[in-house]
Amino acid sequence: MQRIGVFICWCGSNIAATVDVKRVAETIKSEPGVVFAENYQYMCSENGQQLIKQAIREHNLTGIVVGACSPRMHEVTFRKAAEEAGLNPYMVEIANIREHCSWIHKDMEEATEKAVILVRTAIAKVKLNAPLTAGESPVTKRALVIGGGIAGIQAALDIAEAGFKVDIVEKNATIGGRMAQLDKTFPTLDCSACILTPKMVDCAQHENIDILSYSEVEDVKGFVGNFHVKIRRKARYVDETKCTGCKLCMEKCPSKKGLNEFNMNLNTRTAIHIPFAQAIPNVAVIDSTQCLKFKTGKCGICQKFCEVGAIDFTQQDTFVERQYGAIVVATGFKPIALDNFNEFGYADNKDVITSLELERLMNAAGPTNGVLLRPSDGQHPHVVTFIQCVGSRDTSGCGKPYCSKICCMYTAKHAMMIREKYPDTEVHVFYIDVRTPGKNYDEFHRRAVEQYGVDYIKGMVGKVYNENGKLMVQGANLIDNEQVTIESDLVVLATAIEPEPSVRKVATLLTASIDTNNFLTESHAKLRPVESPTAGVYLAGVCQGPKDIPETVSQASACAAKVIGLLVKDKLKTNPCVAMPDEMMCNGCSQCANVCAYGAITYLDKEFRIGGGKTEIRRVASVNPAVCQGCGACTVTCPSGAMDLKGFSSKQIMSEVDAICKK
Amino acid sequence: MQEVTENKEFTPNIVAFCCNWCSYAGADLAGSSRMTYPANVKIIRVPCSCRVNPTFILKAYQQGADGVIICGCHPGDCHYVTGNYYTRRRIALLFSMLNYMGIEKERTRLEWVSAAEGQKFSAVMNDFVKTITELGENKRLTDLRVKEGE
Numbered sequence: 184m185q186r187i188g189v190f191i192c193w194c195g196s197n198i199a200a201t202v203d204v205k206r207v208a209e210t211i212k213s214e215p216g217v218v219f220a221e222n223y224q225y226m227c228s229e230n231g232q233q234l235i236k237q238a239i240r241e242h243n244l245t246g247i248v249v250g251a252c253s254p255r256m257h258e259v260t261f262r263k264a265a266e267e268a269g270l271n272p273y274m275v276e277i278a279n280i281r282e283h284c285s286w287i288h289k290d291m292e293e294a295t296e297k298a299v300i301l302v303r304t305a306i307a308k309v310k311l312n313a314p315l316t317a318g319e320s321p322v323t324k325r326a327l328v329i330g331g332g333i334a335g336i337q338a339a340l341d342i343a344e345a346g347f348k349v350d351i352v353e354k355n356a357t358i359g360g361r362m363a364q365l366d367k368t369f370p371t372l373d374c375s376a377c378i379l380t381p382k383m384v385d386c387a388q389h390e391n392i393d394i395l396s397y398s399e400v401e402d403v404k405g406f407v408g409n410f411h412v413k414i415r416r417k418a419r420y421v422d423e424t425k426c427t428g429c430k431l432c433m434e435k436c437p438s439k440k441g442l443n444e445f446n447m448n449l450n451t452r453t454a455i456h457i458p459f460a461q462a463i464p465n466v467a468v469i470d471s472t473q474c475l476k477f478k479t480g481k482c483g484i485c486q487k488f489c490e491v492g493a494i495d496f497t498q499q500d501t502f503v504e505r506q507y508g509a510i511v512v513a514t515g516f517k518p519i520a521l522d523n524f525n526e527f528g529y530a531d532n533k534d535v536i537t538s539l540e541l542e543r544l545m546n547a548a549g550p551t552n553g554v555l556l557r558p559s560d561g562q563h564p565h566v567v568t569f570i571q572c573v574g575s576r577d578t579s580g581c582g583k584p585y586c587s588k589i590c591c592m593y594t595a596k597h598a599m600m601i602r603e604k605y606p607d608t609e610v611h612v613f614y615i616d617v618r619t620p621g622k623n624y625d626e627f628h629r630r631a632v633e634q635y636g637v638d639y640i641k642g643m644v645g646k647v648y649n650e651n652g653k654l655m656v657q658g659a660n661l662i663d664n665e666q667v668t669i670e671s672d673l674v675v676l677a678t679a680i681e682p683e684p685s686v687r688k689v690a691t692l693l694t695a696s697i698d699t700n701n702f703l704t705e706s707h708a709k710l711r712p713v714e715s716p717t718a719g720v721y722l723a724g725v726c727q728g729p730k731d732i733p734e735t736v737s738q739a740s741a742c743a744a745k746v747i748g749l750l751v752k753d754k755l756k757t758n759p760c761v762a763m764p765d766e767m768m769c770n771g772c773s774q775c776a777n778v779c780a781y782g783a784i785t786y787l788d789k790e791f792r793i794g795g796g797k798t799e800i801r802r803v804a805s806v807n808p809a810v811c812q813g814c815g816a817c818t819v820t821c822p823s824g825a826m827d828l829k830g831f832s833s834k835q836i837m838s839e840v841d842a843i844c845k846k
Numbered sequence: 847m848q849e850v851t852e853n854k855e856f857t858p859n860i861v862a863f864c865c866n867w868c869s870y871a872g873a874d875l876a877g878s879s880r881m882t883y884p885a886n887v888k889i890i891r892v893p894c895s896c897r898v899n900p901t902f903i904l905k906a907y908q909q910g911a912d913g914v915i916i917c918g919c920h921p922g923d924c925h926y927v928t929g930n931y932y933t934r935r936r937i938a939l940l941f942s943m944l945n946y947m948g949i950e951k952e953r954t955r956l957e958w959v960s961a962a963e964g965q966k967f968s969a970v971m972n973d974f975v976k977t978i979t980e981l982g983e984n985k986r987l988t989d990l991r992v993k994e995g996e
Contacts, residue, residue, distance in 0.1 A: 287880065294885060304890070694923075694927055696867065699963070704962050717925065814925075814929045818897065819932070831892060840902055843890070844861070
């Protein structure tokens with residue numbers, strides 16, 4: 184005989200304000216099989232859990248239902264409580280009467296009625312629950328970091344310092360990412376390269392870190408603790424083990440007209456090149472779309488001059504396959520394309536540039552050696568106008584609906600740096616709002632206004648047009664309520680940022696959730712901000728949402744802490760809710776094996792008694808519980824109905840349907 | 847066109863199957879963001895939309911559900927890699943079967959709702975309830991023996 188206990192949580196007023204919790208408990212008491220029903224302010228509290236444990240012991244409960252918040256929140260809490268009281272943790276079901284009831288309904292009568300049905304449904308299910316025991320799987324003590332920007336570098340260093348092996352997979356020829364392109368960093372105006380490059384060198388020298396540059400993740404199989412990853416090592420046509428980074432090849436290469444991506448295409452580079460002076464690894468790479476050897480078959484000058492014989496035009500993409508226990512995604516961002524923003528004249532005017540381009544123009548290693556010169560004629564600009572929120576906070580569909588978060592601060596930085604270096608330059612900033620929350624951030628912005636005399640104009644810009652060689656920036660000044668036109672020499676667009684497009688593929692490979700803006704979704708917005716809902720996958724940097732360097736570094740270190748916490752374990756508990764065939768019904772048709780995405784189903788020849796003392800050998804499905812992820816695809820495919828899923832059996836779901844439909 | 851008679855008294859009973867990773871989380875987000883939808887939607891949590899056997903849907907209609915909605919991750923984003931592709935094919939087959947049985951196509955719906963789409967979840971549910979309310983009660987497959995009590 185089943186003895187079910189029901190516990191209804193008030194969640195303070197979160198549930199109790201719209202659901203009459205006492206009435207729910209009273210109504211449920213008379214349900215068949217229910218021997219105990221109680222309500223309490225906070226079931227998840229120490230006292231609430233005590234109440235559950237006591238009831239389990241005193242009433243010999245065989246199953247419990249907790250009517251509370253989402254099972255995604257506290258299912259684990261209540262399972263633990265049950266286990267401590269001697270009840271199998273899988274004899275617990277949660278009726279979600281908060282997120283799916285009290286928070287979305289206003290009418291108390293309606294919400295209470297629904298809560299009763301939801302609890303009844305959970306009771307119907309728990310009656311068919313069976314005790315389950317979690318299995319164990321080993322943990323591969325190695326981590327993979329996808330992306331070698333500051334997020335990936337920080338995460339890798341922290342994990343490596345704890346004594347675990349880490350591989351950084353970077354799609355470009357060098358690690359460093361966007362931060363390597365920056366000139367200065369707010370709010371201290373540290374030189375970006377000065378604080379980043381030591382970390383890059385640390386990565387290269389760390390015995391636990393293996394940098395796989397110019398590589399991409401090709402395939403991911405497996406699950407937390409046991410990811411099997413295939414990595415494509417793109418042909419760089421230079422032997423990484425031989426190249427010394429002497430740059431002789433770059434001096435000799437005759438193909439000099441490739442656009443320099445590192446300098447935001449503001450100048451050119453040779454076909455064989457090292458992306459920038461501090462690149463890690465300090466190894467050349469050949470752009471095969473530009474190289475004359477690849478285009479015409481003639482040339483090969485670099486090969487002749489290379490003293491160590493590192494050039495290899497026959498190199499092919501290779502693949503490496505490795506096992507990992509955990510994966511950190513740190514794929515970063517790019518500024519959005521400005522095709523939808525013709526009003527700013529970015530495509531037509533060389534002197535309308537993005538902030539990242541300005542960053543390169545200000546940098547000593549940039550195309551102008553750090554002297555601020557207009558791209559069109561190489562003259563010093565005397566009036567520089569910044570336009571903020573280009574593509575950010577845009578609900579028209581042309582740009583991005585979110586705030587890119589970093590633009591207010593870097594625009595203040597740029598304005599300040601220009602006024603510092605060239606005090607005779609006039610600097611204007613058009614803004615919608617100035618958003619500078621953060622330690623010493625608002626002070627930084629005020630310095631730009633008060634100390635450096637940057638002219639901030641509240642209002643949006645309607646258009647930028649060229650008149651007699653001058654850029655006319657026409658906008659509104661909302662404070663003075665007037666139209667303004669500023670004659671400028673250089674216009675800088677604080678362009679919105681978006682996740683690096685390759686994150687889509689990574690998300691698909693990892694089966695990690697992604698939102699409509701291509702940001703990876705965290706497990707819980709507040710309490711599990713660095714974990715993907717996919718176990719063993721962690722998120723660092725802008726791939727999860729817009730953020731600046733300090734935040735990115737904090738998040739990367741948080742990821743590392745989570746990864747270390749995972750890798751120190753020798754074994755992980757596996758999900759016991761896996762598929763299970765009824766061997767008597769299985770006819771060995773192998774349809775379940777065909778739909779299984781994990782290869783968890785194999786076939787065994789088993790001996791069965793068929794009566795009269797005889798036996799026969801039949802082929803039946805067999806599920807490997809360590810590999811099965813419990814999706815249930817096989818259960819529906821099975822033509823004979825032999826396959827079922829523990830914890831979500833057909834009978835259980837049918838009984839839930841019944842309970843909901845019962846009038 | 848079928849004539850729609852609006853019945854103010856009629857509140858449909860709707861069963862929603864939500865996959866644990868995307869749509870159930872989307873429903874949670876709708877909840878925590880206080881995005882309302884009618885109380886007659888009741889959610890059953892399944893690990894993946896591909897766990898939804900078409901017989902569950904038929905069973906729901908037999909037991910008197912007026913509408914059934916299945917929600918899963920967007921194609922390509924399935925937590926179990928390919929699960930929702932199976933769902934899509936199975937439900938397509940089910941549609942033609944329901945059509946043959948005389949159950950309006952609109953009573954069953956398949957939607958993709960990600961964990962970040964609380965707003966979409968609420969909008970979909972509001973729209974679905976509206977559709978079902980306009981369609982009226984599902985009588986075609988209701989098993990009278992069940993209704994009268996076993």
